[in-house]
Amino acid sequence: MEKEQKPITIWTVLQIVVGSIVAAVLIICL
Secondary structure (H helix, E strand, C coil), X not given: CHHHHHHXXXXXXXXXXXXXXXXXXXXXXX
16 A cells, blocks of 8 residues: 555656646746
């Protein structure tokens, strides 16, 4: 259970962070 929860949590956080960065870059570029 622990091994599955950690990667999912990290992956979710990375998706949110990357999504925010990509959105910010698109807004600045556009």
